[in-house]
Amino acid sequence: MENLFTQNRIQYMMLPVKTLKFSDYNRDVQINRVKKMVKKYNPLMVGVLTVSKRPNGFYVVDGQNRLAMLKTLGIQEVICQISSDLDYEDEARLFVDLGNSTKAISYFDKFRGRLESKEPQAIRIKDITEKAGLRIGKNGGQSNNKIVSLKVLDDMYADIGEEGLFRTLSLIKKTWNGAMKSLEAPILKGVGILVKLNGTEFIDCDFVQKMATVDPVVILREGRAASGLTVKGFTAYAAIIHKYYNAGRSVTRISNKFASIEE
Secondary structure, three states: OOOOOOOOOEEEEEEEHHHEEOOOOOOOOOHHHHHHHHHOOOHHHOOOEEEEEEOOEEEEEEOHHHHHHHHHHOOOEEEEEEEOOOOHHHHHHHHHHHHHHOOOOOHHHHHHHHHHOOOHHHHHHHHHHHHOOOEEOOOOOOOOOEEOOHHHHHHHHHHHHHHHHHHHHHHHHHHHOOOHHHHOHHHHHHHHHHHHHHOOOOOHHHHHHHHOOOOHHHHHHHHHHHEOOOEOOOHHHHHHHHHHHHOOOOOOOOOOOHHHOOO
């Protein structure tokens, strides 16, 4: 990818606080953090806001919490670093790059930035998730049908591909109807591991019928207890799902291939 600043014009200027705008790729303003910043306000610590100039105004790329603080304090102007030649996708990529190089941004905010920059993998993961009847969401206030373990989705996409990810998410949705506990990282990965290792050994409707009788909470509890004993990490949860799927079966059992996987 061409360096964003090869052709970019940058200037520094005082801009009216009230004229600065936000974009969809920006992280949400952290209200509690802004309150603390207001209490400890020091004009020497505000720094420079990173701003992109568009035909319809100035948009903050980095500095939304500081801008919220300035608005709360009634401060009229702030020094900004203004880029004039960025398109929307460039802005979103710059937001992610700035977050990586300074204070860590959440995986959700980073993923949202990737979506806004039209990164193909992020878009495909979002589309696959929604096609399975689920949605991508942010940590906190968890609810049914919402996946917050976005790094796990990235890892699974790389490991089992689009078809494998869609099959995994569809199985989980149909089995536990999008229950919050069924969408935690260990179960996402556990089912994904079975799809990868044993995908040709079971029929999806058979898996749904059998596993729907097992509470995801039980899988999480037993997986935590088993992790590090006979198998490691997420493979422990796949082993628990494997155990319950095979329980009571004399035929159509799925084989144990966990020795072939490394985490």
